[in-house]
Amino acid sequence: MASGKVHALIGIMIFFMFALVLFMFASDLGLTENIFESTLITATGLFALVFSVLGSILPDIDHRRSNIYKQTRNFLCVLIAIALFSAALMHTDDLATAAVAAVAGFVITFVAITLFKPRHRGFTHTIRAAIIYSLVAVTIYYFSFEKIAEYSGTTPDESVMVLLSTMIFLVSFTAYFSHNAVDMEFKL
Ligand SMILES: [Zn+2]
Numbered sequence: 001m002a003s004g005k006v007h008a009l010i011g012i013m014i015f016f017m018f019a020l021v022l023f024m025f026a027s028d029l030g031l032t033e034n035i036f037e038s039t040l041i042t043a044t045g046l047f048a049l050v051f052s053v054l055g056s057i058l059p060d061i062d063h064r065r066s067n068i069y070k071q072t073r074n075f076l077c078v079l080i081a082i083a084l085f086s087a088a089l090m091h092t093d094d095l096a097t098a099a100v101a102a103v104a105g106f107v108i109t110f111v112a113i114t115l116f117k118p119r120h121r122g123f124t125h126t127i128r129a130a131i132i133y134s135l136v137a138v139t140i141y142y143f144s145f146e147k148i149a150e151y152s153g154t155t156p157d158e159s160v161m162v163l164l165s166t167m168i169f170l171v172s173f174t175a176y177f178s179h180n181a182v183d184m185e186f187k188l
Contacts, residue, residue, distance in 0.1 A: 004057050004060060004066055004067050004068065006182065007056045007057050007060070007178070007179050007182060008053055008056055008057050010056055010175075010178045010179075010182065011052045011053045011054075011055060011056025011057065011175045011178065011179075012049075012052065012053060012056075014052050014056070014171060014174050014175045014178060015048055015049050015052035015053070015171065015175070018048050018052065018167065018170075018171040019045055019048065021167070022041065022044060022045060022048070022167065025163070025167075026041045039148070040145070040148070040156060040160075040164075043144075043145070043148065044141075044164050044167075044168065047137075047140075047141050047144070047168060048167075048168060048171050051137045051141075051168065051171060051172040051175065052171055052172070052174075052175040053175070054175075055130075055133055055134075055137070055172050055173075055175035055176035055179070056175045056176065056178055056179050057179070058124070058133065058176065058179070059124040059125050059129065059176065059179045059180060059183070060124075060179070061124055062117060062118050062119065062120050062121070062122060062123070062124045062125075063120045063121075064117065064120075069117075073110065073113045073114075076109055076113065077105075077106045077109045077110050077113075078106070080105040080106065080108075080109045081102040081103070081105045081106040081109075082102070083105070084101040084102050084104070084105035085098050085099070085101060085102035085105075087101070088101040088102070121183065121185055125179075125180050125183060125185040125187065126180070126185070126187045126188060127177065127180070127186070127187065127188050128188060129176070130173050130176040130177045130180065131173065133172060133173075133176045134169045134170075134172040134173040134176065135169070137168060137169070137172035138165050138168050138169040138172065141164075141165060141168045142161070142165055145161065
């Protein structure tokens with residue numbers, strides 16, 4: 001099994017290829033002429049970087065020894081513990097009770113994730129998962145841009161949005177799929 005670092009490195013390489021294409025498109029289409037458009041390009045690059053690196057390591061979320069699995073699990077345990085701690089404090093002033101609720105939440109979440117983890121190299125190592133990941137990525141990207149456009153009071157050209165969204169989809173898919181390819185997993 002290639003380590004998470006190898007997968008992430010390939011993700012970063014895919015990002016650089018994307019950045020190069022993005023830069024060519026941007027200057028070609030005259031997209032870097034005003035502030036809003038260069039902000040749009042910079043933000044698109046940042047989204048692409050996050051989606052490439054995340055996509056290249058995300059499939060191993062089904063592997064107990066991977067960092068992405070451990071970090072996601074720990075994050076969820078802490079999140080649930082904090083939520084239960086706050087919820088308990090709304091009903092009681094007793095810190096000890098709230099602490100017990102927090103610890104119980106942490107332990108139950110930990111056990112539940114450990115018990116219900118799907119088998120390694122199952123669904124997350126498929127092309128279906130890569131497509132779902134890319135669709136989620138492009139949706140997040142698209143709606144973030146609506147917000148940025150609203151703030152700046154500019155409406156980006158529809159064709160530019162479609163082009164950039166397609167590129168985000170492709171870079172996310174390529175990064176995610178690169179993981180499965182390195183693992184020699186080509187299941188649909
Ligand atoms: Zn893997």
